[in-house]
Amino acid sequence: MRNVVLVDPYSTGSALAPAFAERGVPAVAVLTTPEPTASFADTWHPEHFTEVFVLDDADKLARRLRELDPLCVLPGTETGVEAAEHLSELVLPGQSNVAELSSARRDKWRMGVALADAGIPHLRQLSASTADEVAEWLRANDLDRSAIVLKPQNSAGADDVFIARPGEDWRVPLHRILGAVNRLELTNTSVLVQELAEGVEYAIDTYSVGGAHGLVAVWRYDKRAEGNRLGVYLSACAVSPDDPAVTAVADYARRVLDAVGVRNGPGHVEVMLTASGPRLIEVGARLAGGDQQYLSRLAVGDSQLERTVRHWVDGEGAIADYRLLRHARSVYLSAPESGVLRGAARLGRLRELLPTLHKVDIPHRDGSRVARTVDLWTNLGHVVLAAEDPAAVATDEALLREIEAELHVEPS
Template identity: 30%
Template structure:
């Protein structure tokens, strides 16, 4: 008889853990600091505490777990756990993406260089140590450039520069971002700002799941943003509604990029810019995890595949998921955009929930909290998820519900 595979699951959220009850997988869970342990204790063989952002600390914990009962795989569920988890996979020789692969996904400059070398669609870029370096790059790309931290996430520090007069403010914005992610321990003062040629067009993402290097593209997602200069994501639609051959171009670019960096296991969220004429599909970012913004939830509605549950099963059993039947023809999420300031009231939630097709209103702020100016994904507040017979209907339902929610704010005292 084959024993049940043993998976080290690092920092799962409670809603993820609930999906795993009864699965043919033995779990050891690395506890999410500050979280409730009750469900973790009920779900897992064992719950352990470790600094999931420190590769050495996590590896020491994983070695102790492995000695008690050999691990078959390891999966990280937060951005900051991905690189430490990859070190565990390499050292213990268990299933999981290796450190070289995850480092490429998290270092945008290294990813760009590799994609260029492998002939995968990428874009002109330069790693900049000074604003002067960015100014030189801008002169070579008069259509505009985008500055971003080389290892940022969630849109942190992104700023469009159209002309030289905007450069100083953009440089200050990008270099002031909190973008020192845990996998990177540069002590050399190496440049941290990536300048990229500005690409016009429409941005999409490809939600995928891999098992032993075999990738399954589950869904192409259409993205909405706040526009320049920061392009904060404000909503998503599934399916994207792309006609052929554009859909194939976007999907192929994403999967080719995963092959290029050696991606083998688990979920991925790959962002691709499609030019207005549909002739050029350019990989913008590779995220070695499920997409944020509830995209895993939208994907479950539109494909029937529970991306989180099947990520665990794919790692544990080294097999891709079976085909699934969609639960809805379309799904959408829209983020609320209240005025910055101190929240005085939140109204209209019941009215929003009454809109046909609305699934949930989530992550609302509360009176007394502060709404920051919309600068990246981390300072958004509140969203609406909806489904419908198609993406257009789902998006309309989400927008109608969002319009019914009033988050009232007042300027904070100086």
């Protein structure tokens, strides 16, 4: 019996093995580290796999995988992207993405380089390992009196994304990032420095087959800065394909996917629609994370997860565009400080208070210890709202913000 090989099947990717199993296709796991990173440990389900391998010698492992006659080799989450593509090329040549551009689908600086090489508008950027490099780049690009963004090149979830406004010392976040171990347990040996993109942020979820890119769903992000941290999520909402912004960002996203060599599988492209047009924030060659697959099924009746199974099992129906069935929105809650959460009495009653509620993922109650929200990893949780009537969703989101305003944190 043929199977699928899943590399680092964590986070959203933990749903891949059960989805293939429903179609009678078993799964084999490959881990890039002996144990999953702490951020993903609770999403590792070894019981979903007939065999589990730890990647050490890629050529040796590829010989073993070829004996299993797999349908495909797929990444589960961000840490598995490059390894899955390399193994796929060894086991099933030509079936994945463009091999020589693999790092451009993982390293945030190389993404921008790929766009520049393809002549696609992009943010001015620098990969830096010293303050002197940054200072010289700012002078050379006349950005020394402009807002800039500093972030790790190989992390996720808005981890350590800082904004330095005019007059603020960008050296502080630079040295905070350099040498630190990020959320994916990788050491930051360099820092991505970019000009600040201002506008409305969109996420374009795609699925590609043979270099043709279908739209699965488009999302509008609402985010804010918290002090010098850039990336506190407020909400993500589905956008109708009839919205004029979708045409602009989707056309741009397809050019991005071509530039970074995506040919087969899911893509997640985050784009800022600025006054000068779309500009890439980052791209992922894997399933969109968080609750995006669940949210997508509510909004458009389909998801990248289902398309992945259809592509590899049925060989059809993976690159059609989408239509909006429901107005769906994921709403995130934040903690203003670290300490003990108080005023949370109504959090336990959300199902009776919010008629459009479909899912609650808020583990905190009165007395919970919480961290100050500075990124996607440190929010208090989120809820998923969906209905055919957008006004009903908006009403419930407004009530949820009232409940959030009741929360306060006692320093501990």
